[in-house]
Amino acid sequence: MMKAFLSSILLFWPLVASATTDSLRTTPTCRCTAEDPSCWPSSAAFAELERNLSSPLIYPVPPASACYPVSSPSGNCSDVQENWSDGLWRADQPGAMQEPNFETYIWQNGTASACYQNVSIGLSCEQGSVPVVGVDAREVGDIQAAVKFATSNNLRIVVKNTGHDYLGRSTARGSFVIWTHQMKNLTYNASFTLQGSPDAEEHFSAIMLSAGVQWFEAYAEAQKHNRIVVGGISPGGSVGAAGGWVQGGGHSILSPLHGLGVDNVLEMTIVIASGEHLTANQYLNSDLFWTLRGGGGGTYGVVTSVTYRTHPALTVIGTFFSASSNNSNAVHSLLTEIVRTQPELTDAGWAGYGFGLANTLWFLYLMPNATLSYANATLQPLFSFAQNLTSQGLEIQMASITPYDSFYEWYSDIASDPSGGNGANIQIGSHLIPRDLFDNAYQNVSDVLFNLGSYSWNAVAGGKVSEIDPDSVGLNPAWRKALLHVTFGQTWPEGAAADDIDSAIDLIKQGLKSVHKLAPDSGAYFNEASLYEEDPQGTFFGAHYEQLAAIKAKYDPGSSFLVQGGVGSEYWDKDLRCPL
Template sequence: MGVSSYARVAASLLTVSSVIAQSSTITVDNQTVAVNASTLSPAVAIVSDEDLSAPETLQLTDAVVANLTSIDLANASLFAFDDNATSIDARSLGCKVFPGDQAYPSTLVWYIFDLLLGQSLIKTVPLAAPCYNDWPSEENAALCTTITNNWTDSYLHEEDPTSIMWPLYQGRTCMPTDDPTANCTLGAYPSYAVNVSSVAQIQLAVNFARNANLRLVVKNTGHDFNGKSAGAGALSIWTHHLRDITYIPEYNSTIYTGKAVKMGAGVRAFEIYTAAQSLGVTVVGGEGRTVGVGGGFLAGGGHSPLSSLYGMAADQVLSIEVVTPDGRFVTASLEENPDLFWGLRGGGGSTFGVVVSVTARVYPVLPVTVMTFSFATSTNLTSTTFWEGVRTYFDYFVEYTDAGIYAYFSTILTGADSYSFGMAPFFAPNKTVSEVEALVAPWFDRLAALGITITPVINEYSDFYDAWWANFPLETVGITNIKTASRLFPKSNWANDTSLNATFDAIKTTVELGGSFLAFNIAAAENDNSDNSVNPAWRGTCLHAILATLWDSSANDTTIVEASETLTYDWMQKWRDVSPNAGAYMSEADISEPNFQQAFYGTNYDRLYALKQQYDPKSLFYTPTGVGSENWYITGQLTGLPTQNGRLCPV
């Protein structure tokens, strides 16, 4: 959205306020409130600052909040900043208020909130509602067919204000169906969402949720493996449309002078990569095309096809614009609010505030060579030899990451004692075809000696974008019969044959038991900006491994819980046993991970918890496995099938 569009947003807010000001009362559902027309001002101030993006120039200020009291309504204080942030522990208030509670905001209050937002409040209608008769205003057979046919497409879910890409954690309450008489409920979808186009709207939503004791969630694209943007009865802040991109040819800070780019929180990987290509630079972003780079991806650390060469996405960040739990809009950098800056880069999404934009360093254009191949058991290749072939690859993990390689590969059980291995792809930034061939020659010679025949497909690209786009297809989402867990295996496990063989045997065993093994041979290189809250386990890793369990799509909750608990407490324990001091990548991990504090945050957790109490003492922001989440729980949960479909209450 360009500057002119934001000017229209500002004009819309002014118009809405003018409409209110021209009326002496507002009546909604037989509730009437008086309006003091002489002093009412719009819920936005336009701030002039050349360093701000267009959405950031529209802010909620103290003067604006003071003017809101001109509405003759006791609830005007619901939109005020928090000037006494340490005065109360939110847990003393009990559970977050829920639809139907006496304390839940009335229809009139929601109406006024919407007016102050410039009419950007959306009452949730589940994405698949057109398939159901019990949503009569939405039932539409043709639309249902379209939604059903595209349900696994990530674009469909990210363009919806409340849908998530992994509905297992929403409760599967409104899935596509060919039975229109079935029941569709909100489940863990938020009750309302704010379609954000300005900082002022985020501030209003943060203040309203905090003052009304509402559960608050944040959705960017909804990619998170554990559905963290879901929350029954919640108000959601939808940052998806914050997509400004600004090139900074000469950025100057304490540690960095050079080219940089500022991107809105809603900018997706394909958008920033496209922009970078046009600018003649390279940006460190995600592997998935539709991942929101400035959202939960970066907050969780953000692994990238360029991580073995340049480090995590969080390591590239030079400053962050954020709305904090008290409703204030602040800059976090090494020069301003450095403690918050440290926590936002790796400490998890929906924890310390709502990120509005991120400024990150960029790199020169670099060539990339990409290789793909596969092999599988057959009449000519026994399972014993197959596993020997996979084992040879493990010998080169450290060498390859030291060379800047990022490889995505899989090993899957395909039948009785049958397996397949797929390299898709071996991604080699700043390497030529001949350099890659020389690098893998020792490994390939060993495969040939075992009688394993492969036919590598190798392509060289002149820049990162073309290599990435051609080799990382759009991910499949929306599936409810899979659960995943992950582990960051440290390079120290490669120190000798004993520990390496134990690591390999643990992984092999879980695949033989039926787990699907998807993994990244990756390192997290460090730079002069790596003093952040990224899980320390990343700094010593050479293998980010994901293990998935699947069940029949018609399985009941009992079957799902059994499969889930087997993954968490049986299969994954084998991995933990051979890497006891390691961890896991929070954004692609098991929501039921035991001791998540250690696994996802490592030695940073105590500092992060203290920071959480400093910036969010009233626990406005909650997300499963987030910092401080152990102080809260969701009612009505099954042990092995945690969802966000319940009331949020203090422990």
């Protein structure tokens, strides 16, 4: 019945898409920001809002502000210096993003409003792009009050959970933030029933996560019940489990086995622009449910909870391999072999993440429910190939295969440390690489990757991901044909000159041209993508874009919720403040 319903609405949407997406253009005025006192709410208005909240209003500051003024720091500057790259530390602050370049605002003349960790640069601390005021949401009513207040005052709204975002969608200069990080309820239910279900016997083993739950918390709760949940991997498990990760698709090292995050969602709850709190599943608000699974975070409202299907706990085999060489040809040859054999590795059950930088390669893979002898047999040809390259100067630092009693044990060993991986200025690009390219164009894939300089390949597609109906969720259908999700990036130091930042961005743009030429009919993963895609709507959402826009127009007709590159953003200026 559900498949028939989806088919009917997919047929109907093209007939109404042009009319409904036109309504996304109709907002006549700019959003109000704190820089405009003529429209910004009064102190009395904010005080009235605060009386309707369960906790006081927050006034976010840049995380390095504790180090200023330099002559007499206002806070614990040593804490800032020690934890700058700690993802959990950053997530705990409403004014901190995981990538600090999104805390900075760049003016048209190239100058920056920023608050740098490196105080020796000699600049004062400024607010930059950090929101100036917001709501520390502890319950649904807080979000409803925040949304009603912001929409009635035409404020620029941003939604922040942990700030893990390569597009800067969790912040905006002069904005009003709804911070969901403190909503930490999570509940396991071995016999969960969907709201609105006509079948009283329809039950699921499920875990309900409120908006602020992070993956380290979700994994621990699932483990208590001898279950696993498809989720993200990051240092310390700091990524939010019920926010932008799943709304953008949600890739996981468990995806080839059990599908993407969106494929495992049973039910979601959301506060929309009207302030209504809706339940979305296959029976209730099913069009919104379709959209929230892959249509992008921060675009349709504020998600307050996500309920995921859980799976039985399992044993896993982990492998870690690293090698380097002064001979670039040896490294390139090894990369080509990895690319050539990736379909075989995926089919055998391996999934994971690989990285390349200059003349160094390393990868971290996992195989669920396998014997050690089988895992060894599937990897031995690749390891032998690498060993043969030692005659050409390749140095193998590690080639380990380790059994674990559970996924949670592997996760705790590999990813429980929150330090590192955050706190750097970075821009990235990405692309989904279709499986059919690996049949006869694997050398082209390897060449493009190697020439990117700094890159990663994420073996998180194929398997179950490719078996699911592309139209079952709002996610870009390109995911169902992909084998790898490839990313590449450029970084720059604090205080870098505008020309140096522009040069880094130019390299990203060159990389985008290369991956698009390699796979012109594919797309990119919205959560890990570039601000500089020439066709962001087509690249991020593919053939589903018009349907997504039509549903946004239904639930957010005034475009109260906008993010960089998101549905409806093409009708607004680069700051998403004024309509074009």
